[in-house]
Amino acid sequence: MFRPRATPAAATAAVALALSGCAGAGAVGGGEGEQIVVAIVSNPQMQDAISLQDEFRAEHPGVDVRFVSLPENEARAKITASVATGGGEFDVVMISNYETPMWAENGWIENLQPYIDETEGYDADDFVPSVREALSYDGDMYSVPFYGESSFLAYRADLFEEAGLEMPEHPTWDDVRELAAELNAPEDDFSGICLRGLAGWGEVMAPMTTAINTFGGGWFDEDWNATLDSPETREAVETYIDTVQQYGQPGAATSGFGDCLTRFAQGQSAMWYDATSMVSTVEDPASSTVAGKVGYAPAPVADTESAGWLYSWSLAVPSTSEHKDAAWDFVSWMTDKDYLRLVGEEIGWERVPPGSRLSTYEIPEYAEVSQAYADATLESMNGATQESAMTHPVPYPGIQFVGIPEFQDLGTRVGQQMSAAIAGQVTIDEAIAQSQRYADTVAETYRAQEEQ
Structure with missing residues (x-):
């Protein structure tokens, strides 16, 4: 597998993004002692x-x-800028399986395997295998x-039952459109579906890329030719x-995960295609009006067996931290x-962070509240591979x-184009043409490397 390294140009681009996106950080803390600063995404579980x-x-x-808690797009930019430039502001950062292997290779984050091995009862073998592998580099977890x-x-x-509709066992995008059309009621501020439209590589481009994959498209082919205009x-x-323009929520171009979560949980959409982690809020009676009324089906497909993605919000320790042992104390906690049980007992079993540990699904209290979605979550994660979700190798x-x-930069720029197209500010043809030009610029670098 080709292993990309972060280039100075890429780091510079990330810094440029961060400088325009780090306002609004909120610090929360208390007490005295060795202080660590933790940068996280302001999702409900965090x-x-x-x-x-x-x-x-x-x-x-x-x-x-x-804590420094920021919305997803801002957190990505701020954390990337700090870690890539050795800024040293943070002792713990929330990253994902996108950053982990690249940052590990670059030496930007600590190898956590020695800490894991020395922490009694931590049990890294309990992590969902596909997630553990995605967060590893050369066999060690970073x-x-x-x-x-x-x-x-x-x-x-x-x-669906009231309307006499049935969700197919493996819905296609055509199925989704037909069902959304049946249930769409904009006069009642009720949409047939909610889909992300907010600009960002981790916002609109996450679900849209799974659609691109299953239709047989992609960002690049095997020879690093850009294929966004295929x-x-x-x-x-x-x-x-x-689909989102005809049957989606009002203001879709500014809707990210959080907006769709609120809308669906408050009973304003009939369907929502998004991250399986939604269940922590959707099935929580304290924050959702639709808890217990929701069914879950696999990601919609076109020409592939499946279309789900694989993602993990994870915690890492930057190599610049001067408080690595204290940072691991927090990360391991x-x-x-025990943390998963703590959430269940103190906040509610519906709020337990899903998809990290296999043992979570063996806890009787969690098994009871998650029976509608536990199997669907694990099946989606286990089936999320390039071989099943794409029509050709990349x-x-x-x-x-x-x-x-x-x-990070390319996905953000393309996401801006797609969001603008959803808003009607540019045509789809214009958005695709500009996106292809952005991708071509990146592709040239990788084609040159392959030729050397």
């Missing part, structure tokens, strides 16, 4: 971790944790999962954009089996992302 900090302080009174996810299609089973990619983009790792350093 906010739960902040709310449980008294438990961590009770176990580690000598460690004072301060980040550990807070939660893991694939993607699936959530739908209002109660409304007929297959074009059909996927047109299908995705037309937040990713241990020269890079990743399913819903391209595992090269330049993708």
